[in-house]
Amino acid sequence: MNFQPTEEQQMYRRAVREFVERELKPIAAHTDENAEFPWDAVRKGIGLGLLGLEVPEVYGGSAMDAISAAIAIEEIGRGCGSTGLSIAAHNGLCCFPILEFGNEEHKQRYLPRLTSGEILGALALTEPGAGSDLQGTRTTAVRQGDQWIINGSKAWITNASYAEIIIVLCRTDPDAGSRGFSLIVVETDREGLTIHSKEKKMGVRGAPTHALSFEEVKVPLENLLGEAGHGLRQTLATLDGGRVGIGALALGLAQAALEEAAKYAQNRQAFNVFISQHQAIQWMLADMATEIAAARLLVYQAAWLKGQKLPFTKQAAMAKLLASETAERAAFKALQIHGSYGYSQEYPVERIYRDQRLMTIGEGTSEIQRIVIARRVLQELQV
Numbered sequence: 001m002n003f004q005p006t007e008e009q010q011m012y013r014r015a016v017r018e019f020v021e022r023e024l025k026p027i028a029a030h031t032d033e034n035a036e037f038p039w040d041a042v043r044k045g046i047g048l049g050l051l052g053l054e055v056p057e058v059y060g061g062s063a064m065d066a067i068s069a070a071i072a073i074e075e076i077g078r079g080c081g082s083t084g085l086s087i088a089a090h091n092g093l094c095c096f097p098i099l100e101f102g103n104e105e106h107k108q109r110y111l112p113r114l115t116s117g118e119i120l121g122a123l124a125l126t127e128p129g130a131g132s133d134l135q136g137t138r139t140t141a142v143r144q145g146d147q148w149i150i151n152g153s154k155a156w157i158t159n160a161s162y163a164e165i166i167i168v169l170c171r172t173d174p175d176a177g178s179r180g181f182s183l184i185v186v187e188t189d190r191e192g193l194t195i196h197s198k199e200k201k202m203g204v205r206g207a208p209t210h211a212l213s214f215e216e217v218k219v220p221l222e223n224l225l226g227e228a229g230h231g232l233r234q235t236l237a238t239l240d241g242g243r244v245g246i247g248a249l250a251l252g253l254a255q256a257a258l259e260e261a262a263k264y265a266q267n268r269q270a271f272n273v274f275i276s277q278h279q280a281i282q283w284m285l286a287d288m289a290t291e292i293a294a295a296r297l298l299v300y301q302a303a304w305l306k307g308q309k310l311p312f313t314k315q316a317a318m319a320k321l322l323a324s325e326t327a328e329r330a331a332f333k334a335l336q337i338h339g340s341y342g343y344s345q346e347y348p349v350e351r352i353y354r355d356q357r358l359m360t361i362g363e364g365t366s367e368i369q370r371i372v373i374a375r376r377v378l379q380e381l382q383v
Contacts, residue, residue, distance in 0.1 A: 003297075005067070012048075012064070013071050019045045020079035028080035031206035032351050035198060037086055037162055038206065043117045050076070052115025053091050055099060059111035066307030067300050070248040074299075077252025078259075081355030082206030084252060085362075086120065088245035089158040089207070094121025097167055097183060097238050101226040106185070110165060119164040124154040124186075124212055125235060132368050134169065134181075134235060139214060141170035141184055143221065148172075148184055150192075150217040160195050160210040164188050168214075169235055172228050181231035185223040192217040203354030240313050242363045243320035244306060247299040250323040250359040251292065257327070257334035257352050258288045264338050264347075275337070284333040292330065295323040314376035321369040324359035331356045 005013070023041040024031075031038050042050070049062020053069040064072070069091065077084035098110050098121075114121050130136035139152025150170060160166060166186050173180035186193060194213040201209060226234060262285055265276035275281050302319040305312035331353040335342035342349045360366045 005071075009065075009068050009071060012068050013075060016045075016048055016050075016072050016075040017078075019048055020075050024076065024083050025079035028082070028348070029345070029351065031080055031082050032203075032355075033205075035205040035208070037120075037159075037208060038080075038083060039162070042083065042087070046117045048072070049115075050087055051090060051117055051120075052095060052111070055095055055111055055115050059099075059107055060115035061095075061111065062115075066244070066303040070244060070299055070303040073245050073248040074252040074255070074296075077249040078256045079252075080206070081249070081253050081352065082204045084249045085204045085207040085358070086159055086162075088242070088249050089122065090114070090120050092242040092245040093123035093158075093238060094163075094165070094167055096241050097123070097225055097234060098185075100237065101183065101230075101234050105222070106225065110185070113164070120159045120162040122157055122159040122163040122166045123238065124157045124160075124166050124168045126156045127153060128155050128211075132365060134232060135178060137169055137171055137181060139168065139170050140174070141168075141172050141182065143172070146221055147218045148221060148223065150184070150186065150214045150219065152214050154212040154214075156199070157210050157212055158207055160188070160212060161198065161208045166212070167225065169231055172231070176229060178232050179229040181235070182228045183225040183231045183234050184219060185225065186214075186217060186219055190217050190219060201358075203351070203357055236313075239363060240316045241306060243316040243369075244299065244302045244312075246359060246363045247295070247302065247316070247319040247323040250320070250327040250356060251295055251299055253352055253356045253359070254288070254292050254295065254323070254327040254330040257330040257349060257356075258285070258292060260347070260349050260352070261285060261288065261330075261334035261337045264341075281337055284337060288330045288333055291322075291326040295319070295326040298322050314373055317364070317369040317372040317376075320363060321366055321373070324356075325366060327356040327359050 023044050052061030053064045055061020057063050073088050113119050141148040141150045168184050168186050172182040192215040196211040199209045265281050268275050298319040302312050302315040334349045335353050341347050
């Protein structure tokens, strides 16, 4: 086993970190306060391939390996959780299913615009009555002539107001059980699609999240990704990759919390010494650093398996579970080390604490991850 990142991966981390330090981190508080995705700043990083991380160059992407893609999301999350979430969703939830399940015409039509910084992409799964239970999806797509007629509603859809295309999970055959779902690309200018106002969220406020309504929305039959009836399987595969992305994002938030805590502890005095000299503070920093190191290994392992086209469902769930819960503990400890100042918006840990809270919820709650992991473990250890 080789745990050393390649020279290319190390160089890419440095390049992304320099971009984040220069363009994203200085405006992270503004991004959060104004609940605005920082398009102008993000477009300055197009040359780093941030909007087409694993997309082949022929479609305008940067053809990064899966570990480099995780590194990019980690570094963006370290500087701005909101921007990290939008970019992770764009890459993992929109570019990936088009690349993996779309035909050549889909790839040629959508991917160059998605990777160029011209548009963002989104995936619409969750509904008011169907979150973790995807088979509870009620949004329907009925074939009528050469079109799909879509009716229903979606909730908590990241990037919807900035997207020009949204991939939508629809029930296309009400009598086919788990084989009755399909993924369909819907352009956001289609008549009958309503993107409602931004949700007023606790954190990652610069990553816009919206409810959607579909009322007799008509799209061509060719907007179907892959074959009809394969949508649930496609969605689960997409979520596996998305969990690596959210794990990487959580990792970046945890790293940011550690760095802010260490910096504060080395500048704040109590009882006539810097608080970094107090054992209680040192133990918290040690726990944070250890858990982050463990989570990073698991995230990179899941990314490596993904890149090798090997099964990675269990490892993705483990990576997302550990990294997101590590971020929560790290943010808690960082705020605790800051004391009352950590409760102030003048310090980044307040924002980090709010941003990380989504990580154990989005892309499947921690409880869902544990179910996914346990099922795989029981299959492997079946007697």
